[in-house]
Amino acid sequence: MDQNFVAYIISYLPDDWRREPRADIHTRQVKDWLDNTDVKIKIVNMNYHDVDYWHLSNHQPNPRIEYMGDNAQRKLVKARNECLEDFYASSYKWMILMDNDASLYHGPKYNSGFDLIKEMSSQIDLYERIGLFYPHNPQTQGFNGTWNMDPKLYLENHVFAKGFGAKGTMCFMRNFKLYGEKPIWQEHDLYLADLAFPYELLKHGYPTFKCWNLIMKEMVPTGKLSFPGTNEDRAETAAREKQFIADFYGFQIRNGSWNTRDLVKRQWPAGIDKTIVVPKPGRGPRTTLVGTELFD
Helix, strand or coil: CCCCCCEEEECCCCCCCCCHHHHHHHHHHHHHHHHHHHCCCEEEEEECCCHCCCCEEEECCCCCCEEEEEEEECCHHHHHHHHHHHCCCCCCCEEEEEECCCECCCCCCCCCHHHHHHHHHHHHHHHCCCEEEHHHHHHHHHHHHHHHHHHHHHEEEEEHHHHHHHHEEEEECCCCCCCCCCCCCCCCCCCHHHHHHHHHHHCCCEEEEEEEEEEEEEECCCCCCCCCCCCHHHHHHHHHHHHHHHHHEEEEEECEEEHHHHHHHHHCCCCCEEEEEECCCCCCCCCCCCCCCCCC
């Protein structure tokens, strides 16, 4: 079992028509992580029935799966902080924090995919300059165009570009407490808590990145099967919370979009490049220099 990474899944199953399809998707999610990684999987289970537990369903018990909590429903911020508390008390250097519909695209055309975890784990000390990173979301931007600009860069290296657009479905974070640094908590109970969290890290001097070697796979489509529901529901809530986040962390909204350039200038930690390139295991250093603002 991997000694550097631990995965946390926050999983709530409702008592309406969504329960069965979401439970099926969650089962496929857990199987993905069992089949493609060697990490411990800790699940914050909320409103589970006996059949929803891996070891009580038709699956064999697995020592890599552990359930957390008393099965009671609680707010997302509380569930996330329970995961963070457990993580900070552990000897794991990195956590993977995700919802119960999160996976990764995996295969030859998706770069590292799940393999990033074992690749990182084999040279874990090379990633200490990174606070948090998240996968690329193909729903908002294609990835082949970027990869094609420099195929060797992405095939031979792990590429982390300054970024704050974390999708709550999945993020990776270093164990700050283990390194003698200040632990960070989820501060606000928001629908957009995933977008606020990187700015909470930045506020305390930790850099956050998008990893171009990972492509997000959201297993629940946008719509009534997702939480909180339709695009109309999301739009109204998101607009209100975007203004709150901007006000709280001290940046502007211009033409409907966040403008965080001044915030980054103030808070980005000195000595940390805005693009970090780490050769994959077995690869030597590249001779081509990568500019620190390459992805701006």
